[in-house]
Amino acid sequence: MNITRTIKYEADRVKGFGDEVMKVPGCEKLKDCIQCGTCSGVCPLSVYMDYTPRQVMELTRFDFKKEVLSSKTIWLCASCYACTCECPREIRITDIMYELKQRAIHEGVYPRKFPIPVLAQEFEKMVTANGRISEMPLVMKLFMKTDPLGAMGNWQMGLDLMKTGRFSLASEKINNREQLAKMFAAAEEKA
């Protein structure tokens, strides 16, 4: 029989992880969490989450970095802000989710073959380079990287888009891409 250890030892924690997150703008109030579960109660995506949003808050606060960063929960968050608006402790849960997503990408620990982080990164690359998003090429890229055959399942939609004049493979770009590049470069310089 396959069983796994579920008890947590102090060594399983990455001490300081929670404190680091709580230092990020927007994430400060995590300290005030009373684990009431309102966030999960209002979250439309909690239906599919491996940890409920409330559990993610607690795991983050207690430095269970690995569990949190590799969870599906943070990627299922669709940024609807219902939790942030309803939290009785005014914790900006959506912003904490963003912070955790960034860390997961930075450390490359998001769940494999999960399309959302792939989309986020392709999106970021495209915007950084062009200043704008070209929706069709972005979607194509996503399918290529995650589910090449899945694209086929969406032929009906492609057809609909063509029929309604919304299918375009053109690459949208801003004129002053150089300016945007300069801005990003300056932002990354140390103050």
Added chain:
Amino acid sequence: MNSNREELRIGFYVCHCGHNIAATVDCAEVARYVGTLPHVALSREYKYMCSDPGQELIQQDIREHKLNRVVVASCSPLLHEHTFRGATEAGGLNPFYFHMVNIREHNSWVHTDRKEATEKAKALAQAAIERVAHHKALEVKRVKIHADVLVVGGGIAGIHAAMTMANAGKKVYLVEREPTIGGHMAKFDKTFPTLDCAACILTPKMSEVGNHPNITLWTYSEVTKVDGYVGNYKVTVKHKPRYIVEDACVGCMECIDACVYKTPKFEDEFNEGLGKRKPVFIPFPQATPQVVIIDPETCLNLKTGKCKKTCVEACADRMAIDFTQQETFDEIEVGTMIVATGFKTFDAKRVPAYGYGVYPNVYTALEVERLVNASGPTGGEVITRDGRHPKSIGIIHCVGSRDKKTNVWCSRVCCMYSMKLALLLKEHTGAEIYNFYIDIRTPGKGYEEFYNKLLDEGVHFIRGRVGEVTDWAMTPEEEGKLTIRVEDTLAGYVRRIPVDMVVLATGLEPQQDAQDVRRLFNLSCGGEGWFLERHPKLAPVSTFTDGIFIAGGCQGPRDIPDTVAQAGAAAAECLALIDKGYVEQEPNTAFVLAEECSGCKSCIPLCPYTAIAFDESSKVAVINEALCKGCGTCVASCPSGSIVQNLFEDDEVFSEIKGVLAYD
């Protein structure tokens, strides 16, 4: 320094207060330094100056070392100034030759650097030494206490306080703004955790109040003006017209039967709008006084003047109905007062996610109290607004409590009353009952046992704050029901639970007009709007205004046992003052140097206590010492500098400043 005076011999004491001061301030160094200052005859450190040996030390030193001034550096004067003045007096000196330095709240508790804190303590001590040299002998004045008492608010707190004092032989005025006394408790069905019926234990007390020879009960009345000071308050009470001559009404209610409205038509406030009443009505059968009232908003005669006045006919020669009644006023004199104005319940519409006011089957807890009550609008039958007998009921805790968007505090009573309602609803309906809670709080005698009883009875408890109540159905069993979406945080699953009825355990809030009442009685409020007690532990029913006490829900959320205990405590405080017969007044009052006063009158409107009058014969301002609270406003504002305040004379204040600046 005045050379005419006897030689100054100052005794200085620095207190360790255990570790409270000594951990941050080098007390030995402070004592050593102060010992080097001029006129200091002796300088000591001691572990607990407020202890008996500490006080003894002061007395002994005064006698043996011929001290004529005393300075203690310790905690806040609020705590122990009285103690050390007493010790100074016991040693044979005028108590006002003492001065106190606060090196705890102002120093050791707020600093971490021991060296800096020690230096600060030395500077403050030096300032006190300079100041005390200028202190004068003062006399404490005694003011007589009027033996009558006013109790404001006729809920269970006001009722209990009034009864306690009336039974002790004091004359009590009880003023209630509603047409009946009884407050919130009168609306409850049963009381936790013993489940005794609220009416059975409350209404006998209510009628006792109504009949007590020592109690003057004024319902449908409000206090509009408070003047005076401890022992001698003048209070104006407004009586609103109820269009009934109270003395003539015998409570037969024939006028109600006779009203031109054959059936009750208007929202019944006592039943939280769940029932109807007529324009002439009595709030509930055991209302005290047993006197009807006519609502001018709905009475045909009062609104239009066109009515057959069948009520007047029915009343016949009792002639208790008087449509010409106007507001009247009474002015009374009392020595002490108890403010017991209660609370209001949270408006559930402020949490839109729970659908109160949108979905008819969402109720507040107070509404359910009426619904399960045998004398309620349905005679105790639990039937929802859309006519259903609920088979499943969800009770949502903490609605308008522990929530930064509404009220941050825990309302203390909701866990217990929710469980009480759960049990009553289960008894009445046999429904499945779900409690949705964040934490169950049962800190009271028999409360945890009550929780256990609920578990035994099969009432469900789900730990999670409800996300929303909605009427859209995801599954067949949710069709036609209200669905509660919540995380069962102990199981770690989000659940959707369909129910027929939702009960919102709304929290407690300060009354809408708490700020007006606060100003009227010169009380203080905490940031949340509850009336502030003088000390949260040691003076829980006193206020910052002498002779005025608080009890019950106006001070913060509390249950009936705590309210009654507090009401008893407030009554005891009043009785203590009354039976002592007098109060001593701090002599920090201001006085006018008549020969220097120009008679400009600029001080008169500035005095917050209306203590200054203008003497027409001598054309100068005169301060009534009994009214003066020593705030110093007039002193600072007098253009000719002709007002002086005891304990804050110019040379006292300036020498203190000099002292603190002299240290470097």
Added chain:
Amino acid sequence: MKYSYFPGCSLKGLGRAYEESLLPVMKHLGVDLQELDDWNCCGATAYMSVDEAKACVLASRNLALAERDGNHPILAPCSACYLVLNKTKHYLHQYPKMKATVDRALNAVGMKCEKDVPVRHPLDVLINDIGLDAIKMKVTKPLQGLKVAPYYGCQIVRPYATFDDQANPTTMDRLLEALGATVIRWPLKTKCCGGSLTGTIPEAGIRMVYILLNEAKKRGADCLATVCPLCQFNLDGYHSAVRRQYGDVLLPTVYFSQLMGLAFGLPDRDLALNRAAIPFRWRPSSPPPAPAKPPAAKSVAA
């Protein structure tokens, strides 16, 4: 009234029907929209997931462009753009470190972001600047008998919107009523449409689309009215996927601006109704009732 129009990527792509219908409606109401020159992507939710500081820099370039070009309020019709631009402003106010980073970036290209240019949603402008009375006067073909479920979605009311109630927004309800439509009351008007999950995790996304369509239909709606290109795309484009998982729930989803154009009697080319997968075929029944009478004073002036 002049505004810097910030279309965002979607209104030039999949959501072009929104732009195609909004611009004529605004013009018809006399609103002066000037498209922000060389605007860039707001960053949406995806960019924030990768690098928050850079996301703020990206969004603030748009704020700086608006400031440079006359400092007119930005009109952002897309919910994501509206939220991200407002969120960026909030961060610049709230977090000095973020402001420093953004200032450094803008400084490097000689731009500034200091004037606190307002970022507004068309619903806000329509209700609060133009007013329902002015809108009613333009209605020539009231949408009598059309039952519309107003769908606000998440990001225009949460958490930065100030022009409407977070829990129960009503601006679109009032607008639709002014057009003569019947507004369906339903509890899902601010629930999430699934965002990009329809594409990335279809099981989750399609379920949310289904719930919205099904509930609106159950309550008798003829169509959903939306304010966001992503909501429209999700609710309109995934009917076949919904059918595969849950069965048929056919319900068209239109932009509120398309309904406005319809009620104003604008020509078909200004309605862009042909851009949807699920066609919206409803037309005001003819002959329309007499147009609302303009107040006397106004007619004299005209």
